[in-house]
Amino acid sequence: MPSTSFAFDTNSRPYPVQAVLWDMDGTLIDTEPYWIAAEAELVALHGGSWSDEQAHALVGCALPTGARVLQEAGVSLSVREIIDWLSERVATGVRQHIPWRPGARELLAAMNEAGIPQALVTMSERSIVNDLLERIPEDTFQATVTGEEVGQGKPNPEPYVQGLRLLSAQTGSEFDPAYCIGFEDSDPGIRSASAAGLHAVLIPNATDPGQGPWRRIASLEDVDVELMGEWLVRVGA
Structure with a gap:
């Protein structure tokens, strides 16, 4: 659940970064192999x-979209049954081991220490997200958006728009999307973050969406709060 004890003061922050919004699968934690193995097993x-x-074509897609593709591949279950089956397999993997991407935990902690609000915006469902939230510091995210909580999934901008709206409600502050950073690894995800007006940052993983209206980096290990502020200052100059 989002924390309600997070203090946020727009006028006192030394950084231009207003908020950071994170994709989960493939960006923060390398769960794409869990999803890919579960899909292959089910088919x-x-x-x-x-x-x-x-x-790989399903990486980053909304789960109902992926479920319908699996039906076409021969899975004789309903969309809901497919999502539940896959989600349980992935949740089991997360409970056994959280495969953090390099630099992810450190950057999450640095954002919190700097007083920068963070949201998790994922197409995974609440069951998997809760397994992750139970295993990280309670105040890591001030808002979370999961796949079943939006009308349209990535690449539609709705998930990130909703993430910003929830952050605003939690912190009592309005956010300019251009001064908020969205980290993503997939084509649907980076298009969603970019379409929502965020400063979208791609860290390619299982797939590589290529060039676009977003920033590309090789690893979160190369990123800190100061560098993220420099990205926004250069863009806004």
């Missing part, structure tokens, strides 16, 4: 065929 159980190309 095989139903006697269908599944390829690496098909699996």
Whole structure:
């Protein structure tokens, strides 16, 4: 659940970064192999065929979209049943081991120490998110948005728009999306963050969306609060 004890003062912050919004799968934690393995297992159980190309095409997509593709590949379950089956497999993996991407935990902690609000914006459902939240410091995120809580998933901008709206409600401050950073790893995700007006930052992982109206970096290990502020100052100059 979002914390309500987070203090945020727009006028006193030494950094131009107003907020940071994070994708989860593939960006903060490297769970894409969990999803890909679960998809392959489910298709095989139903006697269908599944390829690496098909699996990678689903990276970052809304779960109902992926479920319908799995139905076309031979899975004879409802969309809801497919989502529940996959989510349980991935949640089990997260409970056993959180595969953090390099630099992710350190940057989350640095943002909190700097007093910069953070939101988690993911197409995974609440069951998986709660497993992660139970295993990290309670005040890490001031808002969370999950796949079943939006009308339209990524690449639509709605998830990030909602994330900003929830952060605003929690902190009592209005945010300029251009001074908020959205970290993503997939094509649907980076397009969603960019379309929401965020300073979108791509860290390619299982797939590489290529160039676009976003910043590309090699690793979160190379990022700190000061550098993120420099990104926004240069853009706003």
